[in-house]
Amino acid sequence: MNRKKFIKTSSLLMAGGLIGPQIACSSSSENKAEMLRKNWAGNYTYKAEKLYEPSSLTELQELVKKLDKQKALGSTHCFNNIADSPQNQISTRKLNKVLGIDKEQKTVTLEAGIRYGDFAKELDEAGLALHNLASLPHITVAGACTTATHGSGVSLGNLATPVLAFEMVKPTGEIVQIDRSNPEFYGLLVGLGAVGIITKITLQAEDSFQVRQDVFQELPLESLANHFDEIMSSGYSVSLFTNWLDQKISQVWVKRRTDKELVDLGSDFFGAKAAERNLHPIVELSAENCTEQMGMPGPWYNRLPHFKMGFTPSGGEELQSEFFVPRENAVDAILALEKKRESINPELMITEIRTIAADEFWMSPCYKQDSVAIHFTWKQHAKEVMAILPMIEAELAPFAVKPHWGKLFTVSPETLHARYSKYPDFLALAEKFDPKGKFRNSYLDLNIYG
Ligand SMILES: Cc1cc2nc3c(=O)[nH]c(=O)nc-3n(C[C@H](O)[C@H](O)[C@H](O)COP(=O)(O)OP(=O)(O)OC[C@H]3O[C@@H](n4cnc5c(N)ncnc54)[C@H](O)[C@@H]3O)c2cc1C
Structure with a gap:
């Protein structure tokens, strides 16, 4: 039985919102193995015995x-065990409504389990937009905020930055309302699932805008090194894609708002050539499912992500890692990794390089630090990939590298703690909000409580 079929069967067998393998499984051991629940990529099998799906x-x-x-x-898009529990998982899948759009205040209030792709069009139709989106719109708003998920843009903060207020259920079942006037706001929101279950989120929106996307190919690495800031500032949101070979950045995706004065980027962009057709970040793959390029303007929600809303990006046969360093060290960090191309490339599908503006969230990798994020989409070869990560982390150690909380990394807890100046405050907050450790799992035990 495949995963889709399992979910369908399980929902039929669901009782009171509980899906338990003990209910859904047939007796054969082979079927039991198939019944194990996995994350989106399929590389991690959740150990929690029970999955609940409350609808209120x-x-x-x-x-x-x-x-x-x-x-x-x-939406299970993390690549590690951050979302697991030794006993129970509570899915927010059914808490997925738009609770209100306030056109005057330009805000949107959402149930926390809604995915960006499920409300972006409605927001746009109300004349509003979000400042930015991640590369794919299939992730939940709460899941994104709590792990400091980000898009790209030199002046754009991560997806938690437009949050004005949120509602959270504490381990006792009590509800708390937290807004920016609360001194703990910036500790609790990027909370890695350690402090409570977020149920409602209000986001600051802005007037809707259109974006055009222009793609350039084969940017010489030397040109990137000499003009990094100019290149990354050439659009509202810019992404670089590379396989680290040939001293080239294979593609530069420049996303520009059409309500700003636009200069003609020409056909030669710092030595890169304008693409002549829509492209997938991996040039050999079909661009059918990628957002429209070739300078064609379109709504923000159809241009800021790389992949179209209505489409599931892939079967999930990949792994991901991502590392943040201060933006001022971007070129040195990129050049350090380029020297390791022979080790990196065989397991790599594609690297993406993005910028993120500094923010105030205690556990955000971009806390008070304009950053560059160097991302790796790997082949799904866990053993080989896990063997490469320490080398990458060592190359980036001089820049006090911080890994993405939801992706694969091997940086030690002690090193992580030392790199987060607000870590002691976050630990105290987690202990205060979850004194009995209900939300603790092996990920938090290692990386936060360890
Ligand atoms: C194809 C792909 C592309 C991606 N692109 C990007 C990208 O562009 N930028 C980027 O930064 N990341 C990206 N990611 C990573 C991803 O966005 C994050 O890992 C994000 O956390 C996934 O959200 P989710 O809803 O799937 O969360 P899950 O994986 O289900 O959970 C993640 C964490 O959030 C917690 N959580 C979930 N809901 C709540 C809640 N209601 N209250 C409290 N805690 C909660 C969980 O307990 C867990 O700790 C990508 C991942 C994939 C698979």
């Missing part, structure tokens, strides 16, 4: 209060 706030509060060990589960 009250139902969720009761579960949180009643259950012992538990963890919120969004």
